[in-house]
Amino acid sequence: MASQLVESSVAESVLAVAMANGGEFAEIFAEDRRSTSAGLDDGRVEQVTSGRDRGAGIRVVVGETTGYAYTSDLTERGLETAARAAAAAAKGGGNGVKVVALGSPSSHPVNNIDVDPTSVAKARKVELLLEANEAARSVDGAIVQVSAGYSDARREILVANTEGVYATDAQVRTAFRVSVVANGDSGMQTGYESLGHTMGFELFDRHKVADVGLAAANQAITKLRARPAPxxxxxxxxxxxxxxxxxxxxxxxxxxxxxxxxxxxxxxxxxxxxxxxxxxxxxxxxxxxxxxxxxxxxxxxxxxxxxxxxxxxxxxxxxxxxxxxxxxxxxxxxxxxxxxxxxxxxxxxxxxxxxxxxxxxxxxxxxxxxxxxxxxxxxxxxxxxxxxxxxxxxxxxxxxxxxxxxxxxxxxxxxxxxxxxxxxxxxxxxxxxxxxxxxxxxxxxxxxxxxxxxxxxxxxxxxxxxx
Amino acid sequence: MSSLQEIVDRVVGQAKPGEQVEAFASRGGETSIRVYEGEVEHFVSAQSEGIGIRVIREGRTGFAYAGTLDESAIAEVLSEARDNVAFGTPDEWAGLAEPDGVEPVPQVLWSDALEQFPTAKKIDLAKELERLAIAADSRVRVDEADYQDGWGEVAVATTTGIRRAGRENAANVSVGTLAEDGEDTQTGFGFSVGRDPALFDLQKAAREAADRATRLLGAIKPPSKKVTVVLDPYVTAQFLGVISSTLSGEAVIKGRSLFANRLGEVVASPLITLIDDPTNPLAYTATDLDGEGLAARRNMLIESGRLNQFVHSSYSARRAGTASTGNAVRGGYAGGTPGAGCLAMQLAPGTRSQEQLIADVSDGVLIQMVQGLHSGVNPISGDFSTGASGLLIKDGKIGAPVREFTIASTLQRMLLDVVEVGGDIDWLPSRAAGVSLVINDVMMSGE
Known part of the structure; x- marks a missing residue:
């Protein structure tokens, strides 16, 4: 990452503002989440959605009380405004400023992301929906409806607090789901199957979306002959x-x-x-x-x-x-x-x-x-x-x-x-x-x-x- | 700071020839206070904003949103939404709502009293509610006492000529209780909602939270058998929430409603008249506009047991060959194309009190709480099975408390098996009003 969501010098001064009323603990949690989702229903790719959510929450603890304020403004000024609101909410006693030096952020990744989903063409993501739809509908003529959803998100977070924690993480999740409706003599039944991992687009090298569609369809078809549960x-x-x-x-x-x-x-x-x-x-x-x-x-x-x-x-x-x-x-x-x-x-x-x-x-x-x-x-x-x-x-x-x-x-x-x-x-x-x-x-x-x-x-x- | 209407108007003004564009922007704030053992446990105060932009070209839809109203971010959202258009499948019915000439029924959705209500008094309300709930019964403890309020303003504009803005605010207090007697622990809750915190009924909220928990102390697991159930108003409201998804015009056109093709037929007991009426100011979710900016209106869904109509957004209506009923439901600025759903349901009430209803039940159970409506209920197949707790009814009298059992039937059967609707309508904080409801032939599963 070339630049941090919140640079250490900014984090230090925002934490100082948060503690100005005499807090015992203050924390900045900053987040930048980019997501893509695509949905298919009734045989059509209905909508591809791009989303961006970015902001920070500031927490100040005094005794048993926690004050919290958040903002979508990640500038130093925006963060300081939130810090003051959180400090006021915690009603500190004015014990002075606690100085904290943060250094460089640490990270503890649990796995590598091979293929960042943001690098994959949206057209490829949409193709997955069509593949799953086709697979599910191929199972039986009784399948009357299929919906499928693709989603990926890259969530970058940064946490800095007055105990010297300064850490970042990039959490990439990719998921796929299929739900189907089958219609038979006893009415309609549904099937649902999903796939989701904390990994990138390599998910679809390891799992076939057609299998997700087949599993959902088979479940619904099986249930058409289901009897009431005991x-x-x-x-x-x-x-x-x-x-x-x-x-x-x-x-x-x-x-x-x-x-x-x-x-x-x-x-x-x-x-x-x-x-x-x-x-x-x-x-x-x-x-x-x-x-x-x-x-x-x-x-x-x-x-x-x-x-x-x-x-x-x-x-x-x-x-x-x-x-x-x-x-x-x-x-x-x-x-x-x-x-x-x-x-x-x-x-x-x-x-x-x-x-x-x-x-x-x-x-x-x-x-x-x-x-x-x-x-x-x-x-x-x-x-x-x-x-x-x-x-x-x-x-x-x-x-x-x-x-x-x-x-x-x-x-x-x-x-x-x-x-x-x-x-x-x-x-x-x-x-x-x-x-x-x-x-x-x-x-x-x-x-x-x-x-x-x-x-x-x-x-x-x-x-x-x-x- | 630009007004929201100016922001969405500017976006729509950038539409290119052949494009339909809709911009929806919102701004809001919240205060959330939790009190525990007489002290503020947390105090959250914040504001948020965002915009969602939908672009339709040649029947293809693209959408993008961002949690900010920063000008450069808005330009990026419009560009992303346009980019996403290329990946949609052409849909001859895709399109934005168009003004239909129906005038909104004005609603009072904003309270200056709430806007000016001092922070210290908000904290006092939560503390007082905690104190009252503990005082209500010596066996009762409180694990959370909350005050929450929020305000929001929205604006929507489209290239089809929709241009609407509005704002609203509301507040609530709630309390969660634990009643303990020896090894036995049971839980309860109570609340009060409205637009003027000075009018909150803290006594009633505390009393209900204590009663709900203490009534269940000593509860046993009941035997398995067919019974008559009396649903508490709070449970009926949740039940209507499940029914509502079968009445969505979108579910109907996509083959996901068990009532598709049944318009005009008898689908419920003749005692059932179900209305969706967001123009009724008593309804918690009363509103003047739907999610597409059309006037919200009164719709008769089931009349004396006969299925009268479904609820529609402009899209589902176009496909069904009818007109929008003003029932577009939007999931905020990040929600994309609005769906079709009920806004403020109510059953036409009967005349008798819950006590009178119970007096006519020979072998049954009063259902006080349900658990797992999201997991054991399938509104497409109609299968209905939920965890429950409540009180046995024997020969018209309330008996032992019961827990750790399920009640099960199908939605189709339950609507037909209704034998009485109570007169005790309660405008609860949900999309449906509550009322006591008596249903025969429900399977109770316990030992």
Missing amino acids: SGAMPVVIKCGSGGVLFHEACGHGLEADLIAKGASVYRDRVGQLVASPLVTLVDDGTMSGEWGAIGIDDEGNPSQYNVLIQDGVLTDYMWDYLRARKEGHKVSGNGRRQNYTYLPMVRMTNTYVLNGTEDPEAIVRDTPNGVYVAKLGGGSVNTATGDFVFGMTEAYLIENGQITEPLREGNLIGNGPQVLQDIDLLGNDFAMGSPGTCGKDGQGVPVGDGQPTLRVKSLTIGGTAA
Whole structure:
């Protein structure tokens, strides 16, 4: 990078302004995001969009209070105006100026970008849409509608704070999605498949968009003969790479230190205790090269980390951001993230996954006389205070006599986090990462990844309509 | 500083022969205050702005946006939007809205009282709400008490002769509660919204937040069986939000609505009359203009159970061979071509209170909260399954609290299975008003 988003001399003087009223901590978060997206629907490339979002947020902390202001004006004058607003919001006591010398920024890239998407012709991006559309429609005459989306973004961030952190990162993400509608005697059904990685256009050397289209189409066609899902509690087998969201909801959010601090998590005061089946080792890993939740630094300037949250069923640690770590005298864990410069950072997951077990995945199904096999999960949500969580099954089948049989219509599954973690009784040896996700918390969305091997939960409640 | 209208007019003035150009610009600000244990936890104060430009030439559409109104950036946005035109597929129906002669119904969307409301009083409101919620019940703690307000102004101009500008502001307070009894923890929330913070009902917000949480203490997982559900007004509003996507003219023309080809047919119980009326000043999302700058208007969607019409933007209307119903929905300056959607839905209310509705239910459940409407509900197939919590109803009386169960049916069945609409209409902060709703034959899935 030839020039920084905010030069060190500017950052130093803006931080001094932010601290002028006697703050204890001040931070500049600057961001420049360029994006391209293209959408196809109903057989037409409807629109190619170019976007640019650029700005900075200034945070000032005094005691328990955080003041925050943001601006799209990255000049020294614009930043100082925001710094004064943030300082006023934190109502400091006028203790004088803290001087900070920043030097040169550090960076901690987790992977190289081979082909910067901004260097690729838009015409090539549009071709991908047409390829996926054609592949999906070729599957069956019952496919009546296809929409496809391409997106790439290059997000350059810079963080400077009064503790001397001065770091930059360039996060390049490329994604592709296809959704289809199939029409049959029983009405319409849908299929959805997506692909997304923290990498450049080389994504499409490794994955074919036609395969994404085929997978979405096959899912919808299969569901045309789906029967209503059962209702009530039963064993559930979740296919590898499709059920990481289970852990994201069942315990991931509950291990975020901000929720712990307010007593709004069922995992409060449980470090060192058995909180899951001893089969479960759960990791949150921002360093996982190329994955959707990978980051070089978090949005507070700290390098991403590999953090073990649960080891052999025992809770080892929570996830931390700057404020919670400072308050508890704990180390930060690289989990301070934000949607963009208009938001305050908070504790967020990155790539959250369960390590391999030892079982043959086919044997897990064979050993389940009756239950449900979930091949694809939709979104989910959790109430961290009660532990109750739901997640949708977008592709699922009955298991009868140890065999996967008929496809099921969509529905939610519901469970209680601590109980479900204990109820994992079989864990496969076929670990895979899942689809790219957007995790929402307190109105902010951030990209996250998840993964797990095939596993069985001995009892989960299926929210179907059949008795 | 140029006015937004001047900015968008200048952009449209640069249209070349054969080009349709639309410019949409906005400016806004927010204050967001969170209080915890009597102290300000965070105070966010900021302003933002941006512009989106759409160019259509020979049926091809290109779009670009930037989060700034800087003149050089605007020139770059126009140039990017033009560049993007080349990659679109020609679409004979592509085009901008044209003035249709319908005059907007004036709405009061701006409050000087809110604009002048002092910062210190905003903080006091959040602190007072936290205090009231804690005082409401000895088992209740508060994990967040918030005050938020925002203002925004927008302007849109097109080469087809649309030229509109407006501004609005609004504020709200909300509180999240935790009720604890031994090992058991349950959660609740309460809020008050409006354009004059001095009129907020903090007592009611605190009472509701405490009640929602404490009512669920001791909740059990219910058995699995078919029941009658009574949806709380707040839940009905969310349910209508799901229904609205089936009534979008865009979903209809693209084959994604389960009600396509059913105009004039009976799709719901005769008790169901569903109206989209953003001209009703009681509606939280009342507005004078839609996302394309056409007058917002009252549209009867379902009349006594019969499907009357869909909602349209100018694009979906052109393809469907009809006129825009003033229902273009735009996702801000970064949103691109507007879609078609409902703006302010309401069910025509019945006459009885929720207590009276419950008195007629022999075996059912009052649904107080739902969880997972984004994951287990598919408005294209109609499959409906959501996590829920609430209170059992036995022989017309409220019974034990229940949680960790789902309710499931299909959207098609649920509309037909409505047996009563309550008289308790509640103008909630959403695109739909709430009202109690009684629905038969819903599968409850628990143990």
